[in-house]
Amino acid sequence: MGRLTKLAYPEITLTLDFGGSGTKGIVQVKGGVPHALYMEPEVIEATRLSLIDKTENNLSNAYPENVAWVGVGDEYRAVGYLAANYYSAAQGLRPRKYELALYKTLAAIWVVKQKYKLSEAFRVSLALLLPPGEFEDSSLLKPMLKEALAGFNTPTGEIQANLTNYECFPEGGGIYAMYCKNSKAAIKRQIVALVMVGYRNASLLVSRRGILDKGKTTNLGMARMVELVMERTAGLTSSQLVPAILAAGNHPKPQHFLKLVRGSERSIRDTEIDKIISAVESARTEYATSLASWLKEVLPPSSELDEAIVCGGTADYLHQELNAIFPGTPVTWHGGVEIPTSLNEQWLGTRLADVWALSVYHAAKVKALAKLQEQEKEAVVNG
Structure with a gap:
């Protein structure tokens, strides 16, 4: 009882x-x-x-x-x-x-x-x-x-x-569980890397013929890029920057950062915005390079990898850079999960x-x- x-x-x-x-x-x-x-x-x-x-x-x-x-x-x-x-x-x-x-x-x-x-x-x-x-x-x-x-x-x-x-x-375990259910027997034959990039961390899980490893984690989440932007600018907070950076995506324009400047004169505001855009672009390059370097260090050799699952809130922002890490390897974004x-x-x-x-x-x-x-x-x- x-x-x-x-x-x-x-x-x-x-x-x-x-x-x-x-x-x-x-x-x-x-x-x-x-x-x-x-x-x-x-x-x-x-x-x-x-x-x-x-x-x-x-x-x-x-x-x-x-x-x-x-x-x-x-x-x-x-x-x-x-x-x-x-x-x-x-x-x-x-x-x-x-x-x-x-x-x-x-x-x-x-x-x-x-x-x-x-x-x-x-x-x-x-x-x-x-x-x-x-x-x-x-x-x-x-x-x-x-x-x-x-x-x-x-x-x-x-x-x-x-x-x-x-x-x-x-983290990534939910997507992996649904992927296993949908892929049926395929997971038992393949080597699959599950890469999750969030705001705080980036993580890697590797499934080898259905056996999932303990995974690895680094602090290279989106927060690292935001830190780099703040180092290159003055007076901006992460809560201000994150929505603007995500809205700007791959093509930052002045309108994305207009609310972040307080200059009274148009020329001063334009200068401040240009500085923010330059900081975002250089920070993204540095951050993406660091993340790619870590992943290449911990991922299985591309010759062994059958598929990569890439997920996490930051993954969409870095879609282009993350795709480039897996040349010749099929990439399933967010494990095919539909919300x-x-x-x-x-x-x-x-x-x-x-x-x-x-x-x-x-x-x-x-x-x-x-x-x-x-x-x-x-x-x-x-x-």
């Missing part, structure tokens, strides 16, 4: 990707359809009294993802928009992701509970993505989550959540590919467990 409780169908099935540019998630509430979730990446320590003071009178006016905070024991953290805009938190690109993943996960669960008007006690099933270089940390994260979920504080009181299922995958239109309300596009693919895998597993539960229940009744 104890196993029946463990396999009880969860009220929340949640898949999370702790990207450096934001926490992306797919949530499915029991009996409902999947929805996308997005929260800013910032997390910062704060006192309970300060958090209450900043949010108590705004809970009915703001979306929950914009006023999220959590408390575990005596430790309190503002998460997402609240942390970034009211506590001036940094993006947290240096700490290992699992160190912040605890608070981000708890905050996301509170947001879901608020959006779907759930009670303070419920069951939750989690699937999480961590960089390959930090994947071993998943064994540290699980007991931390399980203990914290049993009772943690939020802007609306204590939540008691029972963790019914927990899975952690290296349902209904999930793109946050305009995240292909940045959702990995977490969406993993959510499909995880939801199927939860469904299978629920079916097993029903079978065991029937056996008990009929036995």
Whole structure:
């Protein structure tokens, strides 16, 4: 009978990707359809009294993802928009992701509970993505989550959540799982490289005849290019630069950077814009060269490689440069994963590919467990 409780169908099935540019998630509430979730990446320590003071009178006016905070024991953290805009938190690109993943996960669960008007006690099933270089940390994260979920504080009181299922995958694992399902027997014969380039990291996983290695991770995400641009300019922040750089794409024009300059005279503004464009172009070249050099060092020889899967939010921006790394090798962008239109309300596009693919895998597993539960229940009744 104890196993029946463990396999009880969860009220929340949640898949999370702790990207450096934001926490992306797919949530499915029991009996409902999947929805996308997005929260800013910032997390910062704060006192309970300060958090209450900043949010108590705004809970009915703001979306929950914009006023999220959590408390575990005596430790309190503002998460997402609240942390970034009211506590001036940094993006947290240096700490290992699992160190912040605890608070981000708890905050996301509170947001879901608020959006779907759930009670303070419920069951939750989690699937999480961590960089390959930090994947071993998943064994540290699980007991931390399980203990914290049993009772943690939020802007609306204590939540008691029972963790019914927990899975952690290296980044790219969702895309790889869906690729394996779609490629069927082909994966068992091939050597496939999975390259993921995000905001904080770039990662490589290699599948050799269906056997996936532990992967490698470097800090050469999009944030590195943004750092290079800031070194070549003055007074600009990453939050200002990233949208402009992505909008400019391969062909930066003055209109893409007009909002970043403050000069009162046209000639001064034009000079500032020209300097920004020059900085973006030179930073992109330097960044792409560094990334290509790392990949060529860690990739299998091209003569052995049957296919490359390239994915991640930054991959689209570097489409041209990344394609050039694989001459003669077929490249499948984002593993062929298609994002349902209904999930793109946050305009995240292909940045959702990995977490969406993993959510499909995880939801199927939860469904299978629920079916097993029903079978065991029937056996008990009929036995």
